[in-house]
Amino acid sequence: MKKEFLKFIKNYIKENKMSVITIIGAGMMxxxxxxxxSDNSHDIRIVGTPLDKDIIEQAKLTNYHxxxxxxxxxxxxxxxxxxxxxxxxxxxxIIGGVSSFGVDWFLKEVLSKIPNSIPVLSVTKGMIDLGDGNMLTYPEYYRKYTNPYKSLNAIGGACTSYELADKDNTHVCFCGDDINVLRILKRMLETDYYHISISQDVRGVESAVALKNIYALAVTLAVGISEKxxxxxxxxxxxxxxxxxxxxREMMKLIKILGGNEENxxxxxxxxxVTIFGGRTRKIGVLLGKGFNIDEALDTLKGVTLESVVIAGRAATAVKELIGKNKIDRKDFPLLLHVDDIITNxxxxxxxxxxxxxxxxx
Structure with a gap:
């Protein structure tokens, strides 16, 4: 176990104390x-990014998000x-609450300011394409450019922000390198409605929940086709x-290719x-299914953050690289490649x- 966390772990177990949790990124999740x-009686601080000024100003006045x-x-x-x-x-x-478009800001402006003794728990879902057929999850991306002793953990699973706020029963997975840190993070945040599994398979958990954005777009194409x-x-x-x-089927194959456990x-x-029932990804999937081309769909949703389009492009690039090297078979990914054809071509x-x-x- 890393020395930086021995004091953190011993103090928490000994005192089981109320903790100070700082959430950086005032987005919905x-x-x-x-x-x-709050239901675990912690002191909570929320820090806005440069894009969260209106959220923070209103919350300071009325506590309304x-x-x-x-x-x-x-x-x-x-x-x-x-x-x-x-x-x-x-x-x-520290909870990292930025979207995938804030990953580099979080890496450059936040992680360097966090002492190594304070664990980080990220809600951001997505992956980085390395250009050689491999991809990095965001915790791995952070690890590549930060102090090796920093505790970087992440949350994966089916969880919509507004339903969590309404305390609907939710099951997620906290993943990270140190099982003892994960056990404490679970104790800090688990409630009778927020249920937490823990796993050291960071790549498996994080790739699973990142890939779902691609396929939520794919499933909702059918909604648009029906409406048309x-x-x-x-x-x-x-x-x-x-x-x-x-x-x-395709997600399981991709998780395995990326080195994760398929059970994730x-x-x-x-x-x-949960993603196919609402939100930004559903909106663009429906528009495309109704006959809009990608440019028309993006123009209609101008100003909307579309993580599904980004991860689809990255995953397809990696898959096509592996197909070109004869490491995987094109016929195993017809849906991903069709989504890529819609977006790229x-x-x-x-x-x-x-x-x-x-x-x-x-």
Whole structure:
């Protein structure tokens, strides 16, 4: 066990004390974690990024979060980004609450300011393409450019921010290198509605929940196709289920290729399930299914953060690199490659249904 965490672990176990948790990034998911943190009687600080000024200003006045559309728990202290170092002082845990578009900002402006003795728990989902057929999860990306003794952990699983804030039963997985740190993080945040598994398979958990954004876009193509044919509000579940099944098959193969344990599909599939029912990824999937090309869809959703488009491009680039090296078979990823064709080549939606069929003899 790293020496930096011995004192942290011993003190927490000995005292089981109320802790100071600082959430950096005032987005919806990071802020939603203030609910289980508050229910465990911790002191909570929320620090906005440079893009969170309106959120922080309103929260300071009324405790209301303007994008989560919920009042946050009482007693939270709010800080602007230029007050971040003050907010970090005395913290027992830092939660990274930035979106995937804030990863480099978090790496450059935040991680270097966090003492090695304070664990970091990131909510950000996504991966970095290395250009050689391999990809890094965000914790691995952070690790590559930070002190090797820094405790970098992450959250994966099916969790929508507004339902966590409403205390609907939720099951996630905390992943990181040190199982003892993970056990303490679980004790700090677990409640009767926020249920936490822990795993040292960072790559498996994080790749599973990152990949789901690609496939949530893919599944919701069927919603757009149905609406184009029969009008808004008409939904066909057979086609969605078929795309969901193919998505899970391809995700399992990708998790294994990336070096993760396939059993982590439980977190990716659950996350896929919640993502197809709403949010930004559903919006672009529906537009594409209705016949918009990618440029038209992006223009319609101008100003909306679309992580699904980014991760789809990165994953497809890695897969095509491996196909070119004859390390994997193109026929194993028809849905991913069709999504890539839609995004990269502006192709219109034409689901390759026949390519999903398999024949297996015992």
């Amino acid at each position: 990071g802020s939603a974690l203030s609910f289980p943190a 303007i994008t989560l559309k919920r009042y946050l728990p009482d007693g939270i202290k709010f800080y602007s980004d230029n007050e971040m170092e003050e907010a970090i002082k005395g913290s027992d845990l 044919k029969e009008g808004k509000g008409v939904i066909h579940y057979n086609s969605q289920a078929a795309l969901f099944g193919q998505s899970v 599909i439980v977190f990716g599939a659950g996350d896929l399930y 502006k192709a219109m939606v034409d689901i390759p249904w026949d390519d999903f069929e398999i024949e297996r003899e015992l």
